[in-house]
Amino acid sequence: MKLTQILTVATLIALPTTGFAQDAETLPVSTEVGFIFNTFMFLVAGFLVFWMAAGFAMLEAGLVRSKNVAMQLTKNIALFSLAAIAYYLIGYNLMYPGDGWSIDGIIGAFSMASLEPVGLEGATPDLTYASVGSDFFFQLMFCATTASIVSGTLAERIKLWPFLFFVIALTAFIYPIQASWKWGGGFLDGMGFLDFAGSTVVHSVGGWAALAGALILGPRLGKYKDGRTVPFMGSNLPLATLGTFILWLGWFGFNGGSQLYMNTAGNVGDISRIFANTNTAAAGGAVAALLLTQLLYKKVDLTMVLNGALAGLVSITAEPLTPSLGAATLIGAVGGVIVVFAVPFLDKLKIDDVVGAIPVHLMAGIWGTIAVVFTNGDASIGTQLYSILVVGAFTFIVSGAIWFILKSTIGIRVSEEDEVMGLDMAELGMEAYPEFTN
Numbered sequence: 001m002k003l004t005q006i007l008t009v010a011t012l013i014a015l016p017t018t019g020f021a022q023d024a025e026t027l028p029v030s031t032e033v034g035f036i037f038n039t040f041m042f043l044v045a046g047f048l049v050f051w052m053a054a055g056f057a058m059l060e061a062g063l064v065r066s067k068n069v070a071m072q073l074t075k076n077i078a079l080f081s082l083a084a085i086a087y088y089l090i091g092y093n094l095m096y097p098g099d100g101w102s103i104d105g106i107i108g109a110f111s112m113a114s115l116e117p118v119g120l121e122g123a124t125p126d127l128t129y130a131s132v133g134s135d136f137f138f139q140l141m142f143c144a145t146t147a148s149i150v151s152g153t154l155a156e157r158i159k160l161w162p163f164l165f166f167v168i169a170l171t172a173f174i175y176p177i178q179a180s181w182k183w184g185g186g187f188l189d190g191m192g193f194l195d196f197a198g199s200t201v202v203h204s205v206g207g208w209a210a211l212a213g214a215l216i217l218g219p220r221l222g223k224y225k226d227g228r229t230v231p232f233m234g235s236n237l238p239l240a241t242l243g244t245f246i247l248w249l250g251w252f253g254f255n256g257g258s259q260l261y262m263n264t265a266g267n268v269g270d271i272s273r274i275f276a277n278t279n280t281a282a283a284g285g286a287v288a289a290l291l292l293t294q295l296l297y298k299k300v301d302l303t304m305v306l307n308g309a310l311a312g313l314v315s316i317t318a319e320p321l322t323p324s325l326g327a328a329t330l331i332g333a334v335g336g337v338i339v340v341f342a343v344p345f346l347d348k349l350k351i352d353d354v355v356g357a358i359p360v361h362l363m364a365g366i367w368g369t370i371a372v373v374f375t376n377g378d379a380s381i382g383t384q385l386y387s388i389l390v391v392g393a394f395t396f397i398v399s400g401a402i403w404f405i406l407k408s409t410i411g412i413r414v415s416e417e418d419e420v421m422g423l424d425m426a427e428l429g430m431e432a433y434p435e436f437t438n
């Protein structure tokens with residue numbers, strides 16, 4: 001199709017007409033134009049989600065102590081790069097096997113991803129969907145996000161290479177296998193499990209993997225002393241705040257792109273609705289944490305407010321389309337409340353989560369998956385709970401086994417001397433802020 005034809009059809013779609021809701025359904029949109037629009041949406045949404053990698057890096061760098069900042073930055077760029085390769089080699093087709101299941105509905109295909117030929121020459125793409133390249137690119141970003149969640153929880157005391165070995169296992173096998181059960185057309189999808197953009201499939205999976213690692217790794221030295229929790233202040237709260245805003249921005253691609261289609265006026269309208277609901281859920285989470293910390297502690301806690309916004313985003317991710325703006329705000333606000341209570345609860349259990357990823361991604365992810373039943377009439381509370389348990393058990397058990405094997409073989413924790421010195425010098429031989437830390 002010529003460019004002028006594409007622009008003409010695009011203009012017809014965009015122009016308002018009398019009785020728009022009725023007319024939009026009958027506008028003549030060719031399958032090729034739909035293919036182009038869907039592909040474009042995946043690419044734009046994909047690089048928005050990619051930008052979340054920078055958000056995680058900045059958030060974690062701001063919340064760890066100065067002596068560990070370079071280590072967190074190294075982990076974040078390394079985990080994304082390893083995820084990209086592992087997902088290409090194994091993960092993508094394991095997650096989206098089509099008709100090539102190794103075990104029907106449970107284990108996908110063990111093969112490398114491949115793209116269409118240049119210019120689509122000799123190819124017969126599915127013109128009702130999008131290019132394979134754009135779909136692979138978009139889905140990879142979700143896989144890498146899952147690994148980023150684990151990084152922050154285990155900060156300041158884990159060795160670099162054992163962590164990266166776990167990242168390979170997570171992105172090549174753990175994440176793709178459980179994601180195939182829903183998004184790849186596996187058995188949970190057949191049961192009617194609903195998780196629009198991954199409150200469970202992405203966020204709680206990262207949280208379960210982080211929880212297993214935290215339990216086996218143990219808390220940082222001096223974190224829990226004489227029955228009390230010793231606060232370790234982050235090195236750079238402006239950087240942590242920047243990271244939160246970057247994540248907030250990236251989440252529009254995360255949830256909006258999960259509409260999967262931008263080939264009709266109805267789909268574009270739904271994407272707009274998803275953006276609005278995603279934004280107000282984050283606001284609800286931030287305001288809830290803002291007010292609650294003022295009431296409980298007589299002073300606002302910035303780190304709680306940042307995590308409250310993120311918890312609101314996680315909470316709305318399972319169903320960002322069907323809620324009203326008011327319902328989305330309340331769903332996000334509950335996520336913010338969860339964070340404020342869950343952080344001290346974990347400290348009472350002596351589970352050391354440096355950045356609060358377990359409350360934000362695991363606990364708010366569970367809440368968000370349950371909350372689907374309040375706005376989507378197709379959701380079943382029994383199916384939602386069953387799916388949460390299945391995915392959680394699988395991820396926690398397999399992750400725990402891998403962490404235990406790594407601990408028993410090469411070791412996962414740095415020495416006490418290295419932890420006191422800081423992982424920047426002990427593991428990397430360089431510092432993020434040499435003028436200040438020396």
